[in-house]
Amino acid sequence: MYTQGLDVKPGDKAIPLESGTSEAEQGFQGRIDRDDRIEPKDWMPEGYRKTLIRQISQHAHSEVVGMLPEGNWITRAPSLRRKAVLLAKVQDEAGHGLYLYSAAETLGVSRAELVEQLLSGKAKYSSIFNYPTTTWADIGAIGWLVDGAAIMNQIPLCRCSYGPYARAMIRICKEESFHQRQGYEIMLALSRGSDAQKAMAQDALDRWWWPSLMMFGPSDKDSPHSAQSMRWGIKRISNDDLRQKFVDVTVPQAEYLGLKMPDPDLAWNEARGHYDFGAIDWEELKQVISGNGPCNKSRMKARRDAHAEGAWVREAALAHAEKRRARALKKAG
Amino acid sequence: MTDIAKDQLFEYLLRLGDSSLILGQRLSEWCGHGPELEEDIALINIALDLIGQARSLLTYAGEVEGRGRDEDGLAFLRDGTDYRNLLLVEQPNQDFAYTIARQFLFDAFHLEQQRALMGSRDETLAAIAGKSVKEVTYHLRHSSEWLVRLGDGTPLSHGKMQTALDDLWMYSGEMFEMDALEAALAEAGVAPDRAALRPAWEARVAAVIEEATLQRPDDGWMQSGGLRGRHSEHLGHILAEMQHLQRAHPGAQW
Ligand SMILES: [Fe+2]
Ligand SMILES: [Fe+2]
Numbered sequence: 001m002y003t004q005g006l007d008v009k010p011g012d013k014a015i016p017l018e019s020g021t022s023e024a025e026q027g028f029q030g031r032i033d034r035d036d037r038i039e040p041k042d043w044m045p046e047g048y049r050k051t052l053i054r055q056i057s058q059h060a061h062s063e064v065v066g067m068l069p070e071g072n073w074i075t076r077a078p079s080l081r082r083k084a085v086l087l088a089k090v091q092d093e094a095g096h097g098l099y100l101y102s103a104a105e106t107l108g109v110s111r112a113e114l115v116e117q118l119l120s121g122k123a124k125y126s127s128i129f130n131y132p133t134t135t136w137a138d139i140g141a142i143g144w145l146v147d148g149a150a151i152m153n154q155i156p157l158c159r160c161s162y163g164p165y166a167r168a169m170i171r172i173c174k175e176e177s178f179h180q181r182q183g184y185e186i187m188l189a190l191s192r193g194s195d196a197q198k199a200m201a202q203d204a205l206d207r208w209w210w211p212s213l214m215m216f217g218p219s220d221k222d223s224p225h226s227a228q229s230m231r232w233g234i235k236r237i238s239n240d241d242l243r244q245k246f247v248d249v250t251v252p253q254a255e256y257l258g259l260k261m262p263d264p265d266l267a268w269n270e271a272r273g274h275y276d277f278g279a280i281d282w283e284e285l286k287q288v289i290s291g292n293g294p295c296n297k298s299r300m301k302a303r304r305d306a307h308a309e310g311a312w313v314r315e316a317a318l319a320h321a322e323k324r325r326a327r328a329l330k331k332a333g
Numbered sequence: 334m335t336d337i338a339k340d341q342l343f344e345y346l347l348r349l350g351d352s353s354l355i356l357g358q359r360l361s362e363w364c365g366h367g368p369e370l371e372e373d374i375a376l377i378n379i380a381l382d383l384i385g386q387a388r389s390l391l392t393y394a395g396e397v398e399g400r401g402r403d404e405d406g407l408a409f410l411r412d413g414t415d416y417r418n419l420l421l422v423e424q425p426n427q428d429f430a431y432t433i434a435r436q437f438l439f440d441a442f443h444l445e446q447q448r449a450l451m452g453s454r455d456e457t458l459a460a461i462a463g464k465s466v467k468e469v470t471y472h473l474r475h476s477s478e479w480l481v482r483l484g485d486g487t488p489l490s491h492g493k494m495q496t497a498l499d500d501l502w503m504y505s506g507e508m509f510e511m512d513a514l515e516a517a518l519a520e521a522g523v524a525p526d527r528a529a530l531r532p533a534w535e536a537r538v539a540a541v542i543e544e545a546t547l548q549r550p551d552d553g554w555m556q557s558g559g560l561r562g563r564h565s566e567h568l569g570h571i572l573a574e575m576q577h578l579q580r581a582h583p584g585a586q587w
Contacts, residue, residue: 064370067365067373071364071365074361074364075358075361075574075575076578078409078578078582078585079409079579079587080354080384080388080391080404080405080408084384084385084388087361087364087377087381088377090365091377091378094370094373094374095374097370098370098374136578136587186587189587193585193586193587194582196582196585197582302365302366306366309366309428310367310369310372311368312487312489312490312493313368313369313429313483314368314369315487315490316482316483316486316489317482317486318486319486319487319490320482320483320485320486
């Protein structure tokens with residue numbers, strides 16, 4: 001999840017669409033079609049490797065940048081229990097970042113390179129984390145909607161053709177569903193609370209609903225690489241299908257909270273057996289992805305500052321490890 | 334236990350719980366800003382342990398007090414003058430070296446204190462300490478390792494680590510200060526004599542500082558007052574941030 005694919009412009013040749021005819025390529029596709037897992041040492045087409053590196057690293061960056069909007073409320077959490085739960089959640093997200101960087105490294109790229117791509121602005125992360133968390137209810141809304149959308153997107157990735165990614169996702173999905181429940185529980189407490197708390201919950205839903213729908217990426221007709229990703233077993237369900245599934249699951253949850261969805265066109269469609277919903281503002285998504293969201297600059301600044309301010313610490317740790325090794329060698333020799 | 338002893342125990346539990354809470358709060362400010370991802374995870378881990386300890390201690394304090402205050406009532410609705418944490422733990426994070434120096438000086442004390450409390454005649458306190466000892470053992474290992482890495486690492490890190498240690502040293506004396514309250518509790522076998530924890534702390538601190546190729550600062554004038562509610566300017570800001578929702582929405586459930 002968190003891989004909206006919007007940084008791939010239609011006509012971008014960086015990732016070639018491949019329909020290889022060589023023996024290796026046909027063997028590879030055969031394994032995918034048989035639902036075999038591809039492992040790091042196996043032969044794979046260059047486009048497959050590049051697509052995975054891009055997707056897994058975007059996912060990892062999103063986990064790490066995603067710590068910021070939630071971290072914003074740890075020191076202000078309204079009870080000690082909520083503080084502990086939020087700390088544990090943000091810790092999980094850091095862990096997700098680590099597993100995903102490790103999964104990406106199996107494809108022959110280093111974590112340092114990937115982090116560099118994030119800090120230089122070359123790599124993307126999910127647009128959702130460029131929105132501000134202005135009230136405590138945002139922590140509830142993020143857990144409920146953002147982690148909820150993440151799960152929807154990630155469950156199919158547990159069956160991804162690339163073994164290390166699929167295995168990382170299995171572990172991550174378990175934790176995300178816990179996050180989703182915790183977020184919903186925050187919303188429930190607010191919506192059963194004082195008028196001010198109810199208003200806080202409604203306001204958070206109003207602000208997070210549309211950006212959550214955008215997390216599924218562009219509509220299928222504008223998603224340039226979906227077909228290839230599907231053929232490679234990296235993507236299993238289309239953006240629009242996942243988005244619809246998310247809407248169908250979430251609307252009754254909002255009703256249970258007594259909150260109103262910020263979409264006048266939202267209505268149950270008996271014939272389709274799904275909810276119809278209003279048009280997504282793709283221009284907003286485009287703007288946020290290209291750097292114009294309310295928090296793009298501050299999120300990137302926070303990551304760059306942490307990296308720059310931590311440089312002397314990382315250097316010291318390396319220097320100490322070197323000295324230790326040298327001392328041990330001297331002792332042994 | 335007499336009523337007076339209840340008051341004394343309540344006061345002592347605040348001293349323990351508040352130090353864990355405020356240090357946990359300070360550490361959680363690092364979240365998302367650590368020098369590397371692994372360290373974000375480690376600092377959050379320690380913050381989580383400390384906040385967990387604070388919850389147990391403040392919950393118990395509320396029960397001992399018997400006025401219906403729970404962990405949140407005590408954490409979010411007391412003013413700074415009613416907080417009983419050590420001055421050391423409310424000092425700002427500044428940079429990673431200060432954070433490690435603060436943590437190391439506290440952890441080395443905290444471990445001795447919690448070990449001693451495992452033998453408390455107060456069974457609840459002894460049980461809480463039994464759980465904390467395992468956590469604090471890890472905290473001390475973590476802060477000691479970093480003290481050594483930074484002290485021994487590069488000239489830059491060595492300098493930063495020494496400065497942080499020098500600047501925070503004046504808050505170390507308060508950890509071993511005894512007063513009438515704790516003398517009575519020590520007499521009753523509820524709490525350890527703080528002065529008795531000092532030799533083990535001194536030995537540990539000296540050993541790690543030496544391994545880190547740093548200098549142990551001289552014992553100059555020591556700051557004191559946190560345990561009696563006399564705090565630095567920092568605590569007010571910590572509480573303003575931490576307590577704001579509970580204060581802005583009196584009686585709300587979260
Ligand atoms: Fe995550
Ligand atoms: Fe999550």
